[in-house]
Amino acid sequence: MRRIRHDVGKSVVTEALLERMVEDGAELSYAVVNSVECITGRHLLETTINKVAESLHREDVARRCENLSQFSVELARMITSYARETERPASWRFVLVFDAIDRQRDSPPTLLPALARLSEIIPNLTIVFIMTCPPAGTFRTSAIPHVHFPNYSRNEFIEIISASSPPPIPGLATDAALDLWSRFVGPVYDSLGKAAARTLPALRQACITLWPRFTAPILAGTHGPRELTRLLVAARTYLQDERLLAPGIITAQAPSAIRSTAATDPQQTTELSALLPTTARLLLVAAYMASHNATKHDLVLFSTHYHGRRRRRGGLSGGTGGRPNKHRKIARRLLGAHAFVFERMLSIYIALRKEWEADWDRETGRAISGATLAGDVAMAVATLSSLRLLVRVGGGGDPTDRSGRWRVNVGWDVIRPLGRSMGVEVEDWLID
Incomplete structure (x- = not known):
């Protein structure tokens, strides 16, 4: 059946x-x-x-x-x-x-x-x-007795919803509110019943959601409860906007945060600097440096043996002050990303972390413990891997194996603002 x-x-x-x-x-x-x-x-x-x-x-x-x-x-x-x-x-x-x-x-x-x-x-x-709509051949047999439940008609929708009491309106009698509610359900069905609120629970929820907006002019004293046409004209924008019926979560923001958001580009909310945590951002920048820097330059760029913090070098280049080269080399960041060993990325991440900690300490006047940024590196790697921002080269093996090979999957236009969001100039860490 x-x-x-x-x-x-x-x-x-x-x-x-x-x-x-x-x-x-x-x-x-x-x-x-x-x-x-x-x-x-x-x-x-x-x-x-x-x-x-x-x-x-x-x-x-x-x-x-x-x-x-x-x-x-x-x-x-x-x-x-x-x-x-x-x-x-x-x-x-x-x-x-x-x-x-x-x-x-x-x-x-x-x-x-x-x-x-x-x-x-x-x-x-x-x-x-x-069942709602069984496909043909589901039961692999014929002549199944069934009962068809058609959808409600317009009059049935209005009769069922009008039988329930509307949310109360201060200063309005119960009989007047019931009469206005029964006349209000019909226009809501005509506006939303064929698209956004096709079922009985959805239409009832739409009526309850739009009822305070529909009766707002009555509370303000500009319209009376019997002026249905004027009330519908005042609520016309709400009856045409289906977004009011979509459920969502609204979070409260501080006034300073609202002003800063309004002053910036609305597309900035989709940038990685706003979506990824600090550990994941540092790991992604470290992966980019490991993919676009030669291994022989790691000791020069990332060594912290003599200094607790690496000194800014202002953009290093492979050429020296001798005779100019006959053929100019293409910048490594314009070429494809190379594979690197997982342990090498972690070493670069440690150097970047010290750079970020020092910048934070200098700007805010307070230090950060190493445990704050050490975090869960494995979780950050798993996040980057699931988002396909960090791709494992070769199949099999443990993803946390330090001898595994990886490759970054983002370009220069993404990494540069990502590094600047943490106060790290990626150009200072690249050697062409």
């Missing part, structure tokens, strides 16, 4: 009907399983066994169910033994309802056909599927 369409009361109607039949003395028992709450197919089978055992008041039930074969055997044992022990008549049925079974996650392809044919194997069992 199938139910079509989404959010038209299929689950409520089905459960209320079964409950009413049991109260009227019908020879049946039932259990409802919400498939959306089940993570895997095995979870669905075990949940179903527990629901059936709870409905039949059975305690001798297997808590583990590995596959469909074990599921059918356990289900048949419980139903037949219950019917025999309680001396149920031959007309007694057990109704097993699977709600939203078409949205079951990680289900095997044979799950739906197997569940649909359980009633052919187990006597006194009726399977009910509550």
Whole structure:
């Protein structure tokens, strides 16, 4: 048995009907399983066994169910033994309802056909599927009895929502608010009912969201509750804006932060300097330097043996003051990135960290402990790798292996502002 369409009361109607039949003395028992709450197919089978055992008041039930074969055997044992022990008549049925079974996650392809044919194997069992839109050939059988649940019409939407009470308005009588609410639902449906709020819960939420904005002129005293046309004209912008219905999280910002954000380019929020933590930024800059600097220059650039901090060199170059070269070399940063050893990137990262700590100490007048920036380097590497900003060269091996080879996957236009966001001039650390 199938139910079509989404959010038209299929689950409520089905459960209320079964409950009413049991109260009227019908020879049946039932259990409802919400498939959306089940993570895997095995979870669905075990949940179903527990629901059936709870409905039949059975305690001798297997808590583990590995596959469909074990599921059918356990289900048949419980139903037949219950019917025999309680001396149920031959007309007694057990109704097993699977709600939203078409949205079951990680289900095997044979799950739906197997569940649909359980009633052919187990006597006194009726399977009910509550579905939105099952594809053709899902059950691999024909002539399945089904009940079609069409979507609500405009008058039905308005009648259902108007039956509920609107949020109260200070200074407005209850009868006047109910009359205005019933006339307000129709324009909301005409504006949003065909696009953003096509279901009953979505349309009800849209009415509740737009109601304070719609009644704002009444609270201000500019319009009366019977001036529907003027109220709709005043709220026309809200009825045309679907973004008001989208759920989201709004964070409070300090006034200084709001002013600085308004003064800068709005595209800066998507830059890496605003999205990555400090450790990940330093590692990405270190990876770029390892990819675009020759290994022979590492001792000159990054050695801290004689100084606790590297002295700025103002942009080093490979040429000397002798006879000019006949052929000019292309800058290494304009060429492709080369692979480097993971341990070399960590050594450059330590040198960059000392540079950043010294700049921070000089600008703010306070020092940073090494543990603050040491952080979780492995987590930062995993973050850069998952974002494809840092690519591992070659397959296999442990990603944290210090002998593994990596390559940076960003260019100069990204690294330069990223380094300047931390006070590190990347040009001072490159040798062409």
